[in-house]
Amino acid sequence: MGKKLKLVLSFLIVALIMTFTSVITLASTGIDVNGQPVDLSNWKYEYLHDFYGKGSYLTLTSYTGGFTEKGEIIGSVPACIDGKPVSNMIYTFKNCKQLRIAPEIPFINSAKGLFYGCSQLVTIPDNYTNNIISDVSEMFYGCSSLKQLPNNFKLHPRITNMYAMFAGCSSLETIPFNLPENVSYIGSLFYNCSNLKYLPENFYIQSYVIKINSIFSGCSSLERLPEKFIIPDSVEYMQNAFFGCSSLASLPNDFTIPQSAKNITSAFSGCSKLTGLPNNFEIPNSVTDISWLFYKCGLKYLPDNFTIPDSVKKMERAFSMCTNLTELPNNFSIPEGIENISSAFSFCTKLSTLPDNFKIPNSVTDMSWLFYKCYKLSTLPNDFTIPNSVKNMSYSFGNCKNLTILPTNFRISSNVVDMSYAFTGCESLKTLPNDFKLPDNVEDISGVFSSCNNLTTLPTNFRISSNV
Template identity: 25%
Template sequence: MSTVIFQRMHNLRLLQIIDANDITRSFKNLLPKLRCIRWHYCPWTYLPSTFCPEDLVSCDMSGGKFKRLWKGPKPIRQINYLTCLNLRDCRGLKRLPESLGDMKALKNIDAGGTAIEKLPDSITKLKGLITLNLYKCKKLRKLPQDIGNMEGLESIGAGYTAIEQLPDSITKLKGLITLDLGGCKKLRKLPQDIGNMEGLEFIWAGYTAIEQLPDSFGGLVNLVKLRLSSCKKLRNLPNSICKLKLLKELYLRGCSNLEQLPEQLGNMQSLEYLSASYTAIEQVPDSIGLLGRLELLFFKGCKKLKFVPESIWNLTSVAHLTLHPGETDKISLST
């Protein structure tokens, strides 16, 4: 395909390219009003210097062969109005340019599934960025130290990366709603002041090496979902977790060293789903009977479970209760 076909398309605003091996020749003075380009599996290794649509708002090049976003410094007047940059699954992409921080209009960056090892420090200048997706960037070891400056962030997807520790400044992100760290096998702890992130509603931290949750966890007053499945080094939960009045779902399945649930579990009045299957808990706290909204309760595979309080019969909303099969005769059901 040649750029010649675009020479008369002066008003073209949306360009979607399907099954094109390449586009040859210069883009100079072409597509002056282009606002959106969607070209999955693009063969380019970087954006050509002649491709300068000044009004471009959305660039979706997922699955492309990019090794870098552009060659050399950022081209003059290029994509300064870009709000959405999708480079997901561009597996050859090893870094994002330092000049990325100059693209002040960016709202969404998706670099999931790329080979980037670190983010440019300049990215912290993007105070209007809302979504940052780094899911399955398996070589990414850390987030920028000043990520807390990105005050507009609402979602960070960093699951299945090589991140070992979160920068303390992340606790400044009071507007962050979603934090995905699931599958970060080298992550051993969360920041001590995570409770300051009062806007958080969803935390995914399953399949990590987290050993304990900070005492400040009770400050996450808007948390709705907490997933800690298969955190095999987690031994207990802080009592402050019982302050989470809005929490609806608590996933603890596969936390094989978790020995107990908090005594004041019943204070979590909004809880609807509790999965503690395949844990090492020996008894269920009596306060569980206060969870009037609980619908699903799982203790499957809890081979050490010996005591279930009679208050469990107060859970009239429960539609599904699972205990370890074949072990129910060993469990004491009493007050």
């Protein structure tokens, strides 16, 4: 009786598994889009069932056949197998390094990763993706030899997912299409398309889109955006959107960050030729983190009305390596509530002055490396001081070679713990304010005035805490 029970249970388990998926490696009949027979020994495919087992979707999972001298597949792609239409082609030709010419495909729902890693693919037939009605994510990911698309290349209007569709197409120079009206996922769409030079003038992002993170990241040849290009109010995530667009010299006049945006970190990082921002450019009050936003940008100035909203809590390296930035707008300020401003202006080697009202708000805990290697910075505002909230100011003024004096009322918070190398390399600093002293709670002052070669005397009440 025990053996019979085990057999029954085994049968039930197998039946349940087959309810969801059954892998077929050989079927009796297969036909292509032209009604011609297909050799199914070159294909692997699955019948994928929905959760309730009421429907099945035939998916081509891989091509196992050979290739012609021209780089075409042997035979054709099956459109039907045993009378059932092929619904999906998911990663079907993944890493087929010999494939040079894309085969004709049937009308399908998903082509996710269809040619993923096909690094020798160079030719796409006309009207190709008009046969795909939903998902083209990662379809041409890593097709590094693909230089151009057909002029009549079309995307079906019902496509919703274009995530990383052309990511890694490093030879692609232009695109002849606009985005379909129902698309909502376009993150990393042109990621590392390093030869993409321009977009169609009518290219725009649809109002359904929520994420455009890394959409043009690594497009190092992209010189400009269409004149009417804007980011719609639906977009919430645009981190790394233009990361590494080192040829992008300007933004459209009406370009700004939408009020819906939540994450814009590193959005323009590495835009080394971007020298200015549109006059109406603003950061919305929905943003909490602007870290790395303009890192390594070519910015020479910021718009007169440029402000950082009160919602921002972190701006680590926000303007770091902006080596052409000479000054900040007169009304520029760091808002109350911000906590991390580490390296915010580090390596801004031409920044010579700060606005008169510039101050560190009493919410900042980390201001380490804040002005590191701001070589031209010669003075600080009269009311500049270190508030009680600050704990870390290591390297904050390191290598400010032209800083000659600190404000008379300059004080360091008693809560500062780390002052290591805070003024290292300030070789023009000659004196410290009379009331200057190290905070009682400081624990690390290693190298605090190292290489301050012109600093010859210390204030009378200068002393080192017993915590050090």
